[in-house]
Amino acid sequence: MNKSPHIAVIGAGIAGLSCATQLQEAGLKVSVFDKSRGPGGRMSTRRGDDWQCDHGAQYFTARDADFQAEVARWQAAGVAALWQPRLTVLGESDPAAVDPKIDRFVGTPRMTAPARFLAEKLPLSLQATVQCLEKTGDGWRLTTAEQGKLDSDFSAVLLAVPAPQAVPLLELPAPALATLAECGLMRGCWSLMLRYDKPLDLPFDAAFVKKGPLRWVARDSSKPGRGPEEVWLLHANADWSEAHLEDVPGEAALLMLAAFAELGAPLPKIWMAQRWRYANTEPAFDQMFAWEPQQGIGLCGDWLNSGRVEGAWTSGRALAQQVIASFGLR
Numbered sequence: 001m002n003k004s005p006h007i008a009v010i011g012a013g014i015a016g017l018s019c020a021t022q023l024q025e026a027g028l029k030v031s032v033f034d035k036s037r038g039p040g041g042r043m044s045t046r047r048g049d050d051w052q053c054d055h056g057a058q059y060f061t062a063r064d065a066d067f068q069a070e071v072a073r074w075q076a077a078g079v080a081a082l083w084q085p086r087l088t089v090l091g092e093s094d095p096a097a098v099d100p101k102i103d104r105f106v107g108t109p110r111m112t113a114p115a116r117f118l119a120e121k122l123p124l125s126l127q128a129t130v131q132c133l134e135k136t137g138d139g140w141r142l143t144t145a146e147q148g149k150l151d152s153d154f155s156a157v158l159l160a161v162p163a164p165q166a167v168p169l170l171e172l173p174a175p176a177l178a179t180l181a182e183c184g185l186m187r188g189c190w191s192l193m194l195r196y197d198k199p200l201d202l203p204f205d206a207a208f209v210k211k212g213p214l215r216w217v218a219r220d221s222s223k224p225g226r227g228p229e230e231v232w233l234l235h236a237n238a239d240w241s242e243a244h245l246e247d248v249p250g251e252a253a254l255l256m257l258a259a260f261a262e263l264g265a266p267l268p269k270i271w272m273a274q275r276w277r278y279a280n281t282e283p284a285f286d287q288m289f290a291w292e293p294q295q296g297i298g299l300c301g302d303w304l305n306s307g308r309v310e311g312a313w314t315s316g317r318a319l320a321q322q323v324i325a326s327f328g329l330r
Contacts, residue, residue, distance in 0.1 A: 004029055005155040005327050008142060010130050010169075013041020014309055015301045016160030017118040019316030024122065026324045031152065032122050033142070035129040040115035042279065043107065043309065046193055046272060051229040053193040053220045054111040055274045058206075058233065059083055059104040060309035066317065067310050071105055079113035080105050081224040086203070090263065091210030098208070108225035133157055133173050133297075140296065156296035156323060160316060162186050162278035163303050174297050177290055184303045187238040188245045189279035192256045193220075194268035196230040202264055212259045213240040232268070234260055238280060249273035281307050289319035293326045 005028050009020045012034035020030045044056035062068045074080035083106045087098045107113035132143035139153040159166045163184025170178035206218040215237035221230055234256050236244070244252050253273045261267070284307035291298035300319040302312035 003155075006031065006139075006152065007323065008033065008140065008152075008154040008157045009160060010034075010142075010157065011041065011160030011301070012036070012039035012115070012119060012124060012126070013160060013301070013312060014043060014115060014118075015312040015316035016041075016158075017115055017122065017316070018313045019158055019160060019300055019320045020122050021118055022317050022320035023323060026320075026329050028324070028327065028329070030123065031154070032119075032124045033128040033130055033144070034124070034126055037126055038112065038116070039119040039124060039126075040112040041312075042276065043111045043115050045107075045110035045112050046274065047110075048195065048270070048272070051195050051227065051231055051270075052110055053195075053231045053233055053272075054106070054223070055191040055193050055233060055272075056276065057111060057309050058216065058218055058235070059106050061102060061104060062310060064310060064314055067313055070313065074107075074114050074117065075105075077117055079107060079117040081108045083223050085205035085218065085222050087206045087208075088204045089208045089210060090204075091212070106223045108223075110225075130169065133169050135173050135295070155327075156298070158298045158300065158319060158323065160300050162301070163281065164278055166299060170297075174292060174295055177292065177297065177299055180290055181299065184281055184285065186278040186281050186303060188241045189238065189276045190236040190241045190244065190247075190252045190256065191274040191276060192234040192236075192253055193272045193274070194232040194234065194260075195270040196232070196266075197269050199230050200232070200265055207263075209237075209259075209263075212262065213237065213244075213255055214259045214263075217260060217263065232260075232265070238282060241275075241279070245275065245277070249275070284311065289315050289322065291319060291322045291326070293322075298323065 009032045042056035062071045129145040134141040140157045143149045163181040166181040205222040216235040281303035289300045300315040305311035305315040
């Protein structure tokens, strides 16, 4: 009797969690691995002693009908809500109004909440850094930095990680997929979290910035479900971040604070910097996912599908559907 398929999903961001959820709902056994201390990937929140700040993905939109239904499920569970900030564009000849018809959602009470909600029902191994994939006669074997070679054999392995992190895992067992991942140009982003003693007197809660080092600023505490503390988030643009990627945090922070001061902001009480080495794919692919059924290995992620939270979720779901079909399930 053939063993029931067991699928390994590497990466517990939204793409990996979406993929694993769909596989599990189809009756497949799933194990999810992630090198971090918690699920969510770039849907991430940094927490201080008495404050928090979303320092990765800032919000998400929902255009795809299936993702709209998923976001409605998240809202019903209390892990997502509509965010309606005073939003503008700065740095152009005239500040432009942002399309009011676009709904922007955030996780509640923090951006990690949807990922944690999805992860609750999944077998998830955290702080498990997968370093090697080996194809054997019984399937796939994984080796992690923390536990060495794992005992389980997997019928398929699906990578939901940034393209540069996928390349070394794929070079030997799946060179065609490694070549695809090598084409995924992912650029860095400096993120700066700011805590103030009192609300800032600025005429916006969030802004797309079209000049200087910044590309986005937001009053994080204006998001639903947050506390009373005045907290702001600054994201640098990709070109500036790449040019300053190896700066020490203090140097990058001073330059970003100076740019924020030009927008009318004072110095914060506390700041924390985060360097995202793999933040955005430019340009993002449009092929949704990649799957080699003969080998039983595949790729999903936002870098394969529009570069957004919605793209990550739909990419993971689409790969799962293809894997399910490959195993003769529906």
